[in-house]
Amino acid sequence: MYNFEFVKPKTLDEALAALQEEDAQPLSGGQTLIPTLKQRLNMPSKLVSLLGISDLVGLSSAGGVMTIKGATTHGQVAKEATDFPGLARLASLIGDPAVRNRGTIGGSLANNDPSACYPSAAMACQATIVTDRREIAADDYFQGMFATALEEGEIITAVKFPIPEASYYYKFEQPASRFPLTGVFVAKYADRVGVGVTGASNDGVFRWTEAEEALASDFSAGAIEGLTVPADDMIADMHGSAEYRAHLVKVLTGRSVGLC
Template sequence: MYDFEIAKPTTIADAVTALQMEEAQALGGGQTLIPTLKQRLAMPSVLVSLSGIPEMKGVCLGDAGEVCIGGAATHAAVARDVAAHYPGLAHLARGIGDPAVRNRGTIGGSLANNDPAACYPAAALASGATIITPTRQIAADDYFQGMFATALEEGEIITEVRFPVPQAASYQKFVQPASRFALVGVFVAKFGDDVRVAVTGASEDGVFRWSEAEAALSADFRETALAGLTVPSDGMIGDIHGAPDYRAHLVKVMTRRAVAAAI
């Protein structure tokens, strides 16, 4: 490690001000950033901790019935406080990492980092969530822009995430045992006759919507609707855990499981 300053704002306004300092970087739960600092892959002069801002920690229902989650809410808090309103999202949060990770990591930090195998991006994209920052609202379809890339500007933080609640939803992931990240994870959300399917862990471009599955399931929300579909292996991640064609196969398998669980 190396020397750096830590700012601990207690309001969003103070956090925005602190992040204007030279070489300042936001710190959520630190599950990605701290190991990065230890390896000196990032060397900010100031870390701005977001964990002491009460207005970024709560979970509530919005006027339109959507679930509103503060950007500093931990995975454990999402699993606990969202269960009565959005069970599919709570189930996802319960499966992230281990207890230590779930009690430190935050939803805002995960979405800001946009790891290609993280779970929350699939939930946000399949749910049609809205990412809230101090200055604007970003639709999930516009927010994710590739592996580790988002629409966030320099110094911009996620203060809240708003999830419309579907009629039925499920997240199913094929777990990479060492990290508990998704080798492939699929979130399926049904809103009336509209079904959204988001896939994480599979593509070199990060989280994506499987449009062919969405069309088939919107017409017939059953596992059998996926029977004739295939996922191209082009652009899929290939590593020691799985080849591109293996991940492509898993996308369909996990989508079928998600549909069955949602039904």
């Protein structure tokens, strides 16, 4: 580790002011940031904690939309997102109790790890990412591996999820890291179906649009039997080949549909 300044503002305005300083960086759950600091892969001069800001914590449902504030932990989502059981299940499968009680939804989405769980739900549900400056549609927000539409000093204040009629998240877990080797989130709405895929592609999270179209006409596992997922851009590593991950996308989509 190295020397840096640490501040813990009590209000959003105080946090935004602190982030205007050169090399300042926000700290939410810290599940990714702290390890990178220890390895000196990231060396900000100031860390601005968002965890002491009460206005950034909590979740609520109104008008068919669940709003989750940016510093809400995975554990809180798992316990309190009763109106959206698919998302509650997703949150309950993240890491272990220590990670779930520290990591936050805003931190996860801001980092956009290619194997993070929340991005699959955000894409499938066509969620809206709310920042201190604007609102960003999920399709515009995610821009590739570890890349997002966030600008310098911009922070996620909330995420708005349209609540589906039915949903399920199927995570094929890599046992050592507990990240999904491949994860699929299926969300069924009255007029459409969303299928968000994480952990599989070199480009990060994506929607399997061919499956969405097929399932919108026939919401059954049989509707995707004739479809194939191209392996060209899939991750290949010691845990699984590109072809294996492409196969998992189809299998987990079918299982998710069956369990919705």
